[in-house]
């Protein structure tokens with residue numbers, strides 16, 4: 001209940017500040033050249049990143065992708081690789097790239113460790129009551145498809161990338177989450193919780 005109120009308040013704030021307002025129309029075709037010369041090396045031409053440290057971008061909400069690129073460029077989200085990448089992009093490039101990758105099909109994936117994934121499913125759906133960790137499904141949706149524009153898709157993402165982000169949120173290395181929503185979640189999670197929920201998410205679809 002408390003959690004739902006926080007979400008509603010932040011969504012209201014974003015709507016009021018015009019973050020959700022329809023922006024100039026993005027053209028995914030215009031992103032093609034940058035994709036094929038730059039992003040392809042780490043995220044794949046269709047956003048199905050082959051390496052587990054590089055997030056899959058396929059089927060992610062364009063508004064979320066655009067926000068992350070903007071945050072990398074401004075320094076609100078820190079990462080030595082992506083800061084460099086985003087520095088060269090204009091706001092139009094970012095919008096076009098976000099539309100391009102958001103429109104790609106996510107390749108199906110399965111969890112590798114079923115025992116760990118089963119433990120992770122409990123956290124994803126019910127949180128960790130004793131530690132006050134809320135259910136991930138409350139904000140990221142029961143199927144992990146997220147809720148545009150604020151809550152990213154998690155389903156099918158590399159477990160290793162998910163785990164890194166949770167750890168970064170926990171220590172405040174990643175602090176670009178609206179209303180500190182993810183930092184408050186990650187703060188209460190143990191390494192084992194993070195590993196388990198990441199494993200579950202990697203096979204969620």
Ligand code: HEC
Pocket residue numbers: 034035038039040041042043053054055056057060065066068069078079081082085097164
């Ligand atoms: C040299 C490898 C590399 C290249 C090239 C690269 N990226 Fe990344 N990208 C990464 C890594 C690593 C991360 C994860 C950063 C972190 O841990 O915070 C990332 C994260 C992202 C994210 C955040 C995704 C999320 O789920 O939050 C976006 C968006 C992104 N990259 C877009 C792009 C685009 C667009 C290009 C091409 C212009 C590009 N990247 C080029 C390595 C790369």
Ligand code: HEC
Pocket residue numbers: 003007055067123124133134135136137138139140150151152153154162163165166176177178181182185197198
């Ligand atoms: C109160 C709402 C809320 C809850 C509950 C929540 N999240 Fe999030 N989460 C967010 C928001 C908002 C973002 C986007 C942050 C941003 O804009 O950079 C996010 C982002 C993330 C990311 C980064 C995704 C990416 O592509 O980089 C991961 C990983 C994540 N959440 C995992 C979880 C897990 C695991 C749980 C459950 C233990 C959880 N979240 C519970 C709101 C929530």
